[in-house]
Amino acid sequence: MDLGRYKIVKDPIYGYIKIYDHERRVVDSSAFQRLRRIKQLSVADIVYPGATHARFSHSLGVAHVVETMVRDIVRKYRVRQHDLERYVVLMRLLALLHDIGHGPFSHLFEDVVLIPRNLTHEDMGAEVVSKIPEVAEAVEKIINEYGYKLRDVEVALKCSKGAEWPFRGRIQDAGSEKSFFYILKGVYSADIIDYLLRDSYYTGAGYGSHVDWQRISYYLGIYGDDVVLDYRALDSLEQLMLARIYMFSTVYYHKTVRAASKFLGDIIAMIGSKRIIDFDEVIKNADKYVELDDYSLIYNSNVIALKEVKEYLYRKIPYKLVLEYRLPLSNTRTPVELITRSKDVIETLLEVELRDRGLDVTRGHSFFIDTPKLSLNPMLSADEIIIMSEGGGLVRRKVLEFTWFSMPKIAMLLRLYIRRELKDKMHVVREAFNTIFSEEAKSFY
Amino acid sequence: MDLGRYKIVKDPIYGYIKIYDHERRVVDSSAFQRLRRIKQLSVADIVYPGATHARFSHSLGVAHVVETMVRDIVRKYRVRQHDLERYVVLMRLLALLHDIGHGPFSHLFEDVVLIPRNLTHEDMGAEVVSKIPEVAEAVEKIINEYGYKLRDVEVALKCSKGAEWPFRGRIQDAGSEKSFFYILKGVYSADIIDYLLRDSYYTGAGYGSHVDWQRISYYLGIYGDDVVLDYRALDSLEQLMLARIYMFSTVYYHKTVRAASKFLGDIIAMIGSKRIIDFDEVIKNADKYVELDDYSLIYNSNVIALKEVKEYLYRKIPYKLVLEYRLPLSNTRTPVELITRSKDVIETLLEVELRDRGLDVTRGHSFFIDTPKLSLNPMLSADEIIIMSEGGGLVRRKVLEFTWFSMPKIAMLLRLYIRRELKDKMHVVREAFNTIFSEEAKSFY
Amino acid sequence: MDLGRYKIVKDPIYGYIKIYDHERRVVDSSAFQRLRRIKQLSVADIVYPGATHARFSHSLGVAHVVETMVRDIVRKYRVRQHDLERYVVLMRLLALLHDIGHGPFSHLFEDVVLIPRNLTHEDMGAEVVSKIPEVAEAVEKIINEYGYKLRDVEVALKCSKGAEWPFRGRIQDAGSEKSFFYILKGVYSADIIDYLLRDSYYTGAGYGSHVDWQRISYYLGIYGDDVVLDYRALDSLEQLMLARIYMFSTVYYHKTVRAASKFLGDIIAMIGSKRIIDFDEVIKNADKYVELDDYSLIYNSNVIALKEVKEYLYRKIPYKLVLEYRLPLSNTRTPVELITRSKDVIETLLEVELRDRGLDVTRGHSFFIDTPKLSLNPMLSADEIIIMSEGGGLVRRKVLEFTWFSMPKIAMLLRLYIRRELKDKMHVVREAFNTIFSEEAKSFY
């Protein structure tokens, strides 16, 4: 593949993004073009009207960051030109394809439809790449040149551990290609970097706008099967992780965004249960699957006819937050952790308690408990990152051990929402909640 | 109305935009919420993938700029607090509503459906405001407080000349409220300012990103029925006008954007002619009209079934540009001007010429002439703006007389597109074109 | 004072900053103009070449932020127009003057010359304001109008506790004017906000660029003698505090910046000890004092003749970092804390240890220990801030208790620098250090 031949696409984050000539068929495929109609942040534009961006530009952006990282890494090891080219071509391809299996409203569809069927959007991505001839052929044309098979791409898209990574060649004396797994899916991956920058830009929220990803990339290296980060980029890494936390707490987990997500999740479940769309069928059939997008789902004539969909479109969200706790969880088992596992238990207890007080409520409908967990250790369950110290020695460091402070491993939001109709019973609900569950944690609600 | 009571909405352009409590019902109405699903730039995101923003945030933005302008103006004339409040409330309301009559894909729908029926989106806006009770009541509640009627709002939304402006009170000794017409619809209006800033931000194109609108606003005043601009803001005004020209030539009139527009326009026409949607019916019925948006149109089950729509969704644009001329038109009648008026004539001649050469072509389908006119005198046909010189004297200046150079009154693009199937006959088409029309203007195609 | 009369100055951070007509004489005074020649970040432009900005624009910026805060606060309490005007005029004036007592290279001069004489730049500011007629008269002209005396301004500039604040009127029922102390000097003061934004912009470091100060200001209120922050701005406050920490660790305490500061501090001390400038004399004489700036100090013909000054000008910094520990200090007394208090002790021990190993070194010259303390609790020793919870209740919160994690009260850098001549003895120095001081904390050097 000739890396001197490409077109450039204007992008507000990086100025321009290259699309190499050999990638055109992938990008032009219907499956990829459909990413233009899957919004990056699903329903967040209810609160942040600027956040209308789609997974299409995010996917291009990840390819851009991945290429920078690959080049910054191999520069350090005097890799031959031909190998550099191979790494760039392959890693960009995986970056472009990493979200191709997302359904309408991305994580919402995944939570409501895929997960219950033991599937993820990564699994669906592998399906799309292997079963849709237009995509499969375009991908094969690229990878065959380097002796890879379609199967390798599938495995790479699906794998969630470095150990499963299908590319295992040596990168000079420095380490193995397995380390590249981490620049796609690791703690400070190209994926995280692009979404923090892009979501900050489009929402205007700003937390991620100045993540110094170029510094992180510049100081990236490999060792064995791992990536290592030079200690001089540690402050930038910490900034990235904090930006991520604040984007979660202000944007992704904004109280109204979560309420709207719950409502839209209910609607998607309803579409399935009413058999308006037979999701089992759709999932088995990749061609059908890629016809789904945010709009084809909602504007399906039987869907748009639902009263709830009209309410959703006109932003009449039926839920209201009445209680919120922010709970940093310690690593040891705590009462709080118990609770996390038992959203169902709390909801059931609260239902009983409220009926005792004469309210005719149904859990999940009249009220619900929302417990989004903010894994402060992003993306993967990896506990450690590897830092190269000044003398060249390697230090393993806990992801959550910042220079100036430590973070709990997980933090949790515990929120209680009620339907708006119950608004004037809010005090009863709060009281009932406090009866079954007395919590020392601070709440501002 | 209490201007101390408002919510703030995060906006990537201005940081925050206020929504006053009294405006909530207008903003929450279905008709206004629908602006979230009408993209600001219709099809431009084909070329600029970042440009996914919608008329919803633009409308909020125009309200923000209008308020700044009103406050900057009245500050100069020691207007009473109560009058200031009245101006802010009214002008913001008109700003919020100024695009509420747009149909799906905005100007495309206007060109294909409204204009042939002697309507504009402003007319439809007046319809929406007066005929939909949810909107009408919300608007009346606000304006009745100041002694206005719904009819006044309708007139203000529709009027295209300062003389028709329905608000005619005195602003101290300085002039009349008719001057406010220009900050909504004039040469350097809040509308133009917001779209230049916003479209630049979302496309990443940058031309308008640094338009110094705060300086223009700061130096704005009134005189009689006109707005006047202090000479110290002249350079900023020129910058705004140039930004506008370059946004037109690179974004709005990008060759691929125009080809996609033509194609989508064909599709909309087809939807009408095949009676999939009865546009006459829809236009008569405001409630039906506001159910139309970019997605409800395309994902209508009979529309999505059209082969052309699938092609459009997957960005298979059937047209290719083969010739382009950029023609600054002098004010005097020229051969070129003649041509402008006769797109039909050229197309007919070219059809004949091509058939003579053995090609079986149909004009409008096999090829088409595109002649977007870039009125360098934006928005209105006003020829002059009023500048206040140092001594306080007023100078009328031709809009196109810049400090350092002059602009032609109108510039024109003349472009010839063919269907992709004819690609290998491109030289025949060019030859034929040159036979019927020899033009001295420079072309890079 | 008429707040409708002002000029605007272009500023890259806020677009424009107003200078009211009544402030012109203050801003035009030699003492204030001299702030153009005191760089905001002293020597940091050695590492960040963009950081050439001066205290002049910072002072204007603080006035801008203070005004926004005052207006956002009083908006909530229906304060009379005349009182609003008074607050704006007074608080802006104090903001403009808050750095007027800084000497050349700001904090460096303060550390080397003022502090040893029991003075601060705030004390010198009060001197400048009261002793230089040009300033005193300009200030009095403004404040006399509101019944204040020059003495009040002096006290306000010098005071470091809310209790000392000289303005004690009531702000409606809500609280007292003493609360305004905090918007000038508190945990999230206008001063901190402007320097984070401005230093981020000019260095390009970015940490503070998106501090959402408008949100903090919007949600600011008062209660009694305190400011309170609505819980909805908590995430923004945390972002501000984190930005501050990272600006300290990457910019203000950058290892090379600290080495250069040490060197320039040595030079300033030398200027005093060699009696090139009689600092005692200068400090007693406000007129002389304001003749000192970054350049008049260095280019004094006897100073520029010093070999060390030439080295400094050409960035030949004689020190090299060889060891660094980052130590979050717990609140309880620790061995580390002990050490903090005894930089002298460590240096002495190390000197002995090194001489034992045959190196002829002098502490402070051949090597030095640098222990900048990063008070994570900014500006003041206040332990708590006040948050208004949803129901309107007030909650006192520890400054360092973030939502998701806690911070140590103080963190410390312990760094060992040696002169470059000793470079090849680096291992001896490290060894010696480890002999006298074994520390469990992690170091990357």
Add this chain to the structure above:
Amino acid sequence: MDLGRYKIVKDPIYGYIKIYDHERRVVDSSAFQRLRRIKQLSVADIVYPGATHARFSHSLGVAHVVETMVRDIVRKYRVRQHDLERYVVLMRLLALLHDIGHGPFSHLFEDVVLIPRNLTHEDMGAEVVSKIPEVAEAVEKIINEYGYKLRDVEVALKCSKGAEWPFRGRIQDAGSEKSFFYILKGVYSADIIDYLLRDSYYTGAGYGSHVDWQRISYYLGIYGDDVVLDYRALDSLEQLMLARIYMFSTVYYHKTVRAASKFLGDIIAMIGSKRIIDFDEVIKNADKYVELDDYSLIYNSNVIALKEVKEYLYRKIPYKLVLEYRLPLSNTRTPVELITRSKDVIETLLEVELRDRGLDVTRGHSFFIDTPKLSLNPMLSADEIIIMSEGGGLVRRKVLEFTWFSMPKIAMLLRLYIRRELKDKMHVVREAFNTIFSEEAKSFY
């Protein structure tokens, strides 16, 4: 030279700028470090307080842009790796050195001291490079590797025509290395690009902030001894040229900036005429020359003692603008052009006229005429640029023939300033001016 070995420096414009290891000695030299103390915009920070940036970061920036351009060009012609390296090393070196000959206050010193001696800052740059051993040796070490001599660098720095360019090798079949002359000094050179971006950023003026230089660079090629620009970057080029015009009219030629320049020019002339500094001596001696910078000049103990210098430092500019004309000059000889050549004549006539009216004035002191010429054809007297059209054909285009309009070849400002003492005679001066010179051009003063 190994282009894999470099350090990165944070820069607010480009994020990071590389400094290759082999360039360190050049950058660390006293002559280059001194550029930190020569402000990029001399006195413009009087009006734009943010504009404190120095020629040091500008020089790094030009190297950054030049490298991007060189890489974008040679990518198109399959140049061998070794030649690419050579071009990058050489062109970056010239970029770094291009301003090394500037004196204090850059163009001001050039106008008052160098030009009258038939010298330019480019000539002085060649002197510095060849006569100061620290620089000469560092430069030779780099260029000898490629078979060049110090003499070649001198010639390249001084030459003002492509024909004089000392590097004349072939770049594959495409053209010759002489074309590289234009990316350093041409109509859309790296120098212009960096100063527009940087001056816009630091002033906050914005005109140049979004110049799409990456697009210009991407579409750059060579042909024969010339650079050619692909037609697809034409709009970006026009934007650059317009940005330049507006930066001139609002920043560089701001009326107060020009008054301050005149005043500082008077002071520099006085320093020479009073023999405080013997400029002839200094110019002959490169070592002495590089001791001059903005501050060493002003804070020289005999200079700072001048009353005028104190006035300058405290921004007491003694001149006031009373008349301004903006005159686009046609290419044909006009009365106006005559006048341009005779600033002296006008001043003399006006002096006579004013004395007749009883005012005891001296031209150049009591009043002066300022006629800055804005050559709209930047940098060079080249009349044409070369555009590559779609088919690959080359088109020569007049620089001033924009797509939508044309520019006059030169535009002129004619301004009359008087000393502030004459303020109440302003009408007499205007009258007198109009007596001797009646001009139809519009004036806002």
